[in-house]
Amino acid sequence: MRKASWILSGTAVVLVAASAVTRLTVYPALHQVPDGSETTFRLHGTATLLNASALSGGGGELFLRDVPVTMNRHVEVTDTDGRTAVVHDDAALRGPGGKELAVSRYVWALDRRDLTARPAPAGSKAQNHTGLTVGWPLEPARRDYPFWDTGTEKAVPAHYTGDKTIGGRNTYVYDVSATGQLADPAVAKGLPKALPRAAVVQLTNALPVQQRPSAAELAALPVTVPLTYDSATEQRAWIDTATGSTVDGTLHQTVTARTTGADGPLTLFPVTDVNVRATDATVRDQADTAADTARLLWILRDGVPLGLLVVALLLAALAVRQSRRPTRTDPAGEEVHPDDVRTPIS
Template identity: 25%
Template sequence: MRKGLVSGLIGVGAFLVVIAILSLTYWPGQLLRTPLDVDTTTRLEGTALISGEESPIKATNITRVDSEKSDDDVVVFRNSTCVVRNIGDVADCVSQDDPENRLVTASEGGFAADRRTGMAVNKSKYVSADAGELEGLVNKFPFETEKKDYPYWEDTTEQAVDAVYQKSVTIRGLETYLFTVDVEPTPVEIAAGVDGLYSTTKELYVEPLTGSIIRQVEQQVRTTTEGEPVAEINLDFTDAQVKANVDDANSNRRLLNLALKVVPLVGLIAGIPILLAGFVLLVLGRRGQGASNDASPKRADEHV
């Protein structure tokens, strides 16, 4: 019975210690990676002032992982964005020949990013040559985001700009880091075949452990090359979208904290004493067995 108890203690203790070591060394590299089953729809709402006419708008961004092109280190995304005038029972997107002229803008694209850092990857095995060279963060911040500035890809101007850390902000009880992006008026094609100037300001509220963007507030301004207003777009995540993002972030944080903090703590606190207790009983048992053998009576034919 004692032998079974000793074996059990050593086995359980060793198991807990090994699990704790794995959670401290191996699991972070495996768990702190963008999953390969991402399929998200993000919704925003706001207003647009186009050619002097203001109207409510809504935007829909769909992001899906291309699992065939993704691998252990890099995740490949396909995404589409559509902004429409929120007039009548309008769908998430409409065609260019919509009779009520409700389409504001629509675009499709793809990109690749490092699964841990969120930084753009431009290798030809992941993206086509005509996709262009992206730099910086594209759709999320790195796991364990720090209170510092990051390069952030601005798609319209096709350049990386600084996402500047500002402060911590609590949203629905969840701590986020506020980053701001400012793009000064930059020459771009503001419409098909029309040159002009584009500027934007963005507020990005980031959950630091997962790097997910919980809320995004954006103002875009397009003008002629002389500075005459052409369009102004203001967008913010919908309340329902913010709530869903907070719920997802809380759920992911609980799982990551359990695996990376609670498990190693419990494993070491419980595993080491159990393991030591098993070894102590093992040693004591061997000593007791040795003493018993020494004290056993000698046979009659043994010589003294």
């Protein structure tokens, strides 16, 4: 085999190896949540809230009903350690004029590929949990996933309910429903453990008639009414099938005050009722980002490896062709390829 054939064959082998390395090493290394990544998901809608000012005698309606609100959820990867990402998950609910109505702050230790719980790195202050929290696996599937509900602090199913095109992207739709006693300490610490019966009667009388406890039930309550709180959350997420990113989402979350009446548990009044959905601008931005990410992943997963293989096959074919071309023997007895013969200059 001529020297040129050896060079072509060697180059082809190198390209095949580079294709395998790109697909099996480079792509998996890059196909994970990167350190320092962050996103802000914006939602808008309405909320019904207890009016703390009126409750304390400041006047006005006891319940602020259907107040227009916005919610900004900011998710940032602040540290990584191998397959583990430390993620800060902050949300702020604001009313008219940008007034802050509620905030939440969580820290999670997550797997950088499937976003499930990982052991918390030392000093991270990540909270214990099971299931998904801030998003879906980078390669989502048509199946149910365990999902961590912060209100009740328990894992519930996120049910796969179908496919839908949102913002030009193919998405899987997942529904989450969670109810139970409020367990989130950040929310519970701001709520009273008891109220005077007169205050409870005042609050329940401000509700529509069909939502009020009966007069007899209220009259049977002790002078100081002990309170517990229930949390109910309904979420729907539209998840990009190629990247696992959230393209669209809804959230309906309520906290309700309860007590124990003469005949058992007794629902008293709502504390918060928030109903929001992703803004149109957020859906467009999320869809555009998903498209860009999917394109990059295709290049790393398929485009570059296939391109290298095609070039390698072409070089291999050229090497075979070179090796099969006829040769002749020069006067010294050495084989000479026709391409090596030079025409003398006259």
